[in-house]
Amino acid sequence: MLPASWSAIQLKDERTDHTDPCPYSEVLAAESVSCLNKALCHLKDIWEEIGIPEEQRLQRTNVVKNHIKNLLEMMVKEEESLKKRIVSSIQICRTEMEKLCLELQLPVFQEEEGISMLQQEKNIRTQVEALAKERARRMQQLKDLLEQDQDLCDILCSMPYGIAPDSVPSPEQLENFHQHINNQSTEKAKRYAEFMDLKKQITLHMEELDHIPETSFEKDVVCEDEDSFCLSRDNITALKLLLCQLDERKVENQAKCETHREKIQQLWDRLQVPQEERSVFNEHMVMSKKRNLEALQAEVQRLEELKLLNIRNVTDAIRSEIAVFWEKCFFSIDQRQAFAPYFSEDFTEELLVQHDAEIQRLKQHYEDHKELFDGVQQWEESWKLFQELEKKATDPTRFTNRGGNLLKEEKQRSDLHKNLPKLEKKLKAQIDAWESEQSREFLVNGQKFLQYVEEQWELHRIEKEKEKQERHLKKSKQTEEDMLYGTAVRTPTKRRFLGTTTPNKSRKLFNSTSSMSSATSNSTMRSVYGGTICRSPVPRPPLSANKCPAPRTPGSGKPPHPRLQGCNKENEAQLKGTPVSGALLTPASPQRNFSMASVASTYSEFVRDLSKASNTKIQHGIMNSTTTNH
Structure with a gap:
């Protein structure tokens, strides 16, 4: 076992860079030999003083030699072991460095030449530590991105990003992955906003239709938490389809309600229902929910039954409407007389049905050609105004009018005189197109409109003459x-x-x-x-009047x-x-x-x-x- 001092020396030697060890080591070796000789001499003196026999001295000297030899051998062995560890560490670090460089897709570290093994091992080990940190950083970043991508994939029901979770990604791969996550996050926000808008509309439509969610999908949309809803493209498409279906049902309900309202209003007018009874039904005349539709249907049924009990009054009311549309459509006497039931006095349900069909036909006819009828009506009004202004132009009292009325009337008459031919030309083009499309003549009061206009101008000319x-x-x-x-x-x-x-x-x-x-x-x-x-x-006065010598003044004489x-x-x-x-x-x-x-x-x-x-x-x-x- 090495003494503590030797371990300290060994650690110091490992951390010290010996640039020129030869002179210093020789001095230390000489000092070691001198110390050894001094120690042996000191031991010899001690042994002599003690009186140890020569044989024992030799034995003791041999022990000292063996001890020193063993110690030196042990020290050499330790140093040899240190050298082997350094070489092994260099090899291991070099291998690790090459592996890390390959994983990180970096060029291999170029080692310095002419340096000691210890410095070489230190440099390689430092490089390996830096590469290991970079690898750990990339792997952690990849792990975070993979977790985010998995969450987005679960919400959007999309495929995961194509990258291996156990391989070290390159900076470009990480950047692309990060951009993909941003795009997915943007898509998620977009779909979420679209989902919330669709859900709001669907909820409103269901409330208006009094519709209760039936399918699991409808329940997920309306009842479940928004954050747990899968924002896949298929689900968004299904939401749009559901909204479209509800919207169609809503429009259909509104159309039905509007039809029933028109029918109810028509029957109210024909049956002369009092305003108090109508006002009770005001709510259903505005809203179009399911209960409103049911109430409207019930009211129509009730009024239809009441209509059958008041056939004569209802028929007379329909005849009044027919007369109004005859005027709007400029029907001639022959065209009006062609509808024989109008003049019948046998008030039956069949007669009422015929009148209903006729008023519907007239309404449809008016709506189909409303633009033409409005143009003819405009011409009629302009023509009447023109005739009134022409009549005023011959009124002798017009010169005594104040306020500039004469100038206004003359300007208005001049404008009408210019605009009437333009309006006639426009109507002629529309009528020609209509006649070409319908393959029949457009009649006003039983005659062609242009012929009617020419007759009006001719009558006007004759009247002026x-x-x-x-x-x-x-x-x-x-x-x-x-x-x-x-x-x-x-x-x-x-x-x-x-x-x-x-x-x-x-x-x-x-x-x-x-x-x-x-x-x-x-x-x-x-x-x-x-x-x-x-x-x-x-x-002439008599001749005697000339005998007067002087003329008479008006105030004297006769x-x-x-x-x-x-x-x-x-x-x-x-x-x-x-x-x-x-x-x-x-x-x-x-x-x-x-x-x-x-x-x-x-x-x-x-x-x-x-x-x-x-x-x-x-x-x-x-x-x-x-x-x-x-």
Whole structure:
């Protein structure tokens, strides 16, 4: 057994790098020999003092020699063993290093040259420890990823990632595996959100349908915990299919409920059910759950039974609806009379069934061609409005309207005059397409729509022509009356308040009035409103009247002639804006309205008629004055 000091020396030698051991070891060897010699000499002296015989001295010296020899041999053996351990460790570490490098897919460690065995073993051992740590790190990371992948595979029902759990993965493999886990996690979150949305909709649909989960899959979806549901593609597809089925049932229920509601509303109206009785049923008229559907079905059954007890009233109500749809579909008299049961007075269940079938047919016919009927209805409304505006355009009171109504009406009439042909063109294209598709004619009130439109325009033209002829006839008659009775005919100038005149106009009025008394009886003058006053012929005064030396003033002498006095009163009344009674004066009427343009639709027509009327009156006045003078 080695002493403690030797073990310490051995440990020190193992940890010390001897760069140049030869000189130092020789000194130590010389010191060892010197110590040995000194010890032997000391032993010899001790033995001599003791008096140990020579033989025993030899024996004792031999023992010392053997002891030292054994000790040195043991020490050499220990060092040889140490050397073997170092060599073995180097070999083992080298083998382990090569294995780790192969597993970790790393290049083999290149050993340094010219170093001691101890340093070589230390370097290799350090490298092996580092490689072992890297291997352990990778394996732990792989283990964690495998656990995550297994959890995701269990939830998503997908295949595990293709990597061996007992092999050391490379950094690239670990990175790819990690990316796969991220993708799977994203897919899980996406499917989970989709699952929650589908589950919410399915739950709502089941509540609306009063549907209780029956199959195990439906129970798993509605009753089980969300985290335990398998988010496989098949399950997501099955969820969508289940939702689609429930949605179809919901739509079907809603359609049934809506049909029943329409039927109930129809029967309520036909049977004249009071509002109090209807309001009790309000809940079922809005919601479409299973119990609502059952309640609606029961109500329809009850009303149908009640309908059979009130066949006449119900039939009359259906006939009213049929008449409304006849108007909407523009049916002609012949088309309406073609439905003979409408005019039957034998109220039976069969007659009611025929009316039900007819109203359904009319509703379907209207819905199928609603766009065309709406277009025709739009044309009808526009045409009526156009005719109203055309009629207003001939109204003489339109010039006295305030607020810009005349301008608005003219603009609206102009827009309609432009838009009506465009609408007719659009309807023509739609009707042509419809007739080509249906292989029959599109009729409005028993005739083709375009023919109907042409007739309306032709009637409008004839009516305008008739009105024009009536205006000309009326103006001619008015002109004759004016020439016969001296009625004033005024043309409108700039509109101002009645009774207001300018100083110049007043002066002209005074001059014209003064000259009227001294001028010829059939002369003409301008009124304060810009109109022409035509004087009727009066008898010439007797010759004795010319003997007066000085002209008479209007305020002295004999009163004016009754005829002249009536005319003057008429003129004064016109200037003041008030009517004057008398046999020779005609009352103000809408036909006259102080204007010859009261029946003119445009300003140019008004000017043309005014010119003709003025020329005619002047010619008649000249002829009358000539006849009277003669």
